[in-house]
Amino acid sequence: MKSILVAAAVSLVVSILFTPYLIRVFSKQGFGQEIREEVQKSHSAKRGTPTMGGMAILVALWAGYLVTHLTVSEGWPSVTALLVLGLTTALGIVGFLDDFIKIRKQRNLGLNKTAKLVGQMVASVLFAILALHFADRNGITPASDHLSFIRDITVVSFGIVGFVIFAYIAISGWSNAVNFTDGMDGLAAGTAAMVLASYVLISFWQFRYTCGAGQQIGPTCYQVRDPLDIAVVAAAAMAGCVGFLWWNAAPAKIFMGDTGSLAIGGLVAGLSMTTRTELLMIVIGGLFVVEALSVVLQIGVFRTSRRRLFRMAPFHHHFELAGWAETTVIIRFWILGGISCLFGIGLFYADWLAAGAV
Template sequence: MRPILVAAAVALVVSILFTPYLIRIFSKQGFGQEIREEVQKSHSAKRGTPTMGGVAILVAMWVGYLVTHLTVTETGPSASGLLVLFLTTALGFVGFFDDFIKIRKQRNLGLNKTAKLVGQLAAAVVFAILVLRFPDVNQVTPASVHLSFIRDISLISFGAIGFVIFAYVAISGWSNAVNFTDGMDGLAAGTASMVLATYVLISFWQFRNDCTVVPTPGCYTVRDPEDIAVVAAAAMAACVGFLWWNAAPAKIFMGDTGSLALGGLIAGLSMVTRTELLAIVIGGLFVVEALSVVMQIAVFRTTRRRLFRMAPFHHHFELAGWAETTVIIRFWVLAAITCMFGVGLFYADWLALSDQFQ
């Protein structure tokens, strides 16, 4: 528990103190946000607000993780922890270039679809290959090639090549889902904080019930669960610290730098904790936001009519007359409900397996 608390405390402090420094630097450099044409009337006051604040989240997460290993833990960083951090940072770089192009061209379009696709593909493929190349002494890789809900589904195995493809689909899907959600002050950061807090609980519970330490009914065979909890705690606290400045009215936006990185982080955590399908429940708000975009496009192309006033989904309510803060708070409530439901499913699975042997 101590490493988790230290990682969270350090990341929180770094994020709160480093973010205003970025605000000053980016403001002087003119790194301001461009606004989508569809919402310019309601969001016109946000034009010019510093963006690329995801840099603060990434820095705070890394500092929290490294300081924890330098001062508290007796072992060095794990393969699982470093691989998840690599994936998060790689997608952060893709988002950074996307944000930078938007700023240079003074428009709300950065990297084209092909360039962003290549960036996500490269990060996902490297992550997946490295996951398969780092088995421990028991030949257990940081992630499983089986599809997982709360545990591996033994009947569904991807194999090595299939796992690489699955990893790309999951990483691309989650990074885009968080990116779609990042359209209102604090919406993505607040939701991500809850999802990451949920993964702190899940990975810590897996650590306390690790089959390699105490082989008991209902134990887990995931690798490096304590270190994954440290990563999730550092990221969660980094998001909370950033939210201090990103909450309405936002002083800075995370940009694609933050949203793509956080989406990749959630995907990575789901794979190393073997909860890929459970993540869909935990991050239900992100999933709904992404589905709203897919549905809007599908319906418009087939009927030439719009299913929602605007996609992603949060803009539908904004155009319906809801105040921005009302949309944000109610969406946070929904995110909290999905996270609690996910924790409930996770605990119920453990309880059911434990009761079978009593």
């Protein structure tokens, strides 16, 4: 527990203090956000607001994790945590390139779709392949080639190739879903903080009830590798998002940009695979799912009927164009995101209670 608290405290302080430094530097360099034409009227005042603030979250995440291992955690950083951190950083780099091109070319489009997908593919494939290796003394690898809900569903096995494909779909899907959600001040950062807080609880609970060496595998224990270190990563990321939210809350002084949204999406995807909760993540990250689905449905309906299902996608803009104040949309969506997280945690705990009753 001490390592989780230290990671969160260090990350929070770094994020709160480093973000205003980025605001000054990016403002001086003219690294301002371009605004989509469809929302120019309501968001015109935001044009020029510094972007790429996701760098603060990444720096805070690494600082919280490394300081924890240098001070209170015993042993070396775990393979599982380093894989998740590597995936998060790799997607953050892809997002940074996307943001940088937008700024340099003064447009709302950065990397083309092919380049972004290739970047996501390289990061996903490397993570998936490595995550199926490095077994611990109990033979447990960082990830499993079985599909999982709250535990592995043993009857659904991907195999190595299938898991690599699945990991790519999951990682690109979640990174794009968070990216779609990042359209209003603090919406993505606040929602991500709640999702990551959920994974602090889940991974710490798994640590408390991990099947130990020589222990008979039972329904009340979890076959996961390095759950405590994963809790440290989730705690550092959560606090990094909270610290960033201090400056990103409406009216935002800085945006996370694709640097932050792609990184956070990769992080939650990595957490879901290393904690064996891939399907449960759909519940916990329900708001991200709805935002992504709204884009898919909007495109699908328009291409088939030439009509728009929503006033605008992603979904949060639909309510904004319907007359809701931006802060009203943000707070209500935070409430929905919180409900999704609580429901997901409830399902996780109910499974444990049911397993203990067997």
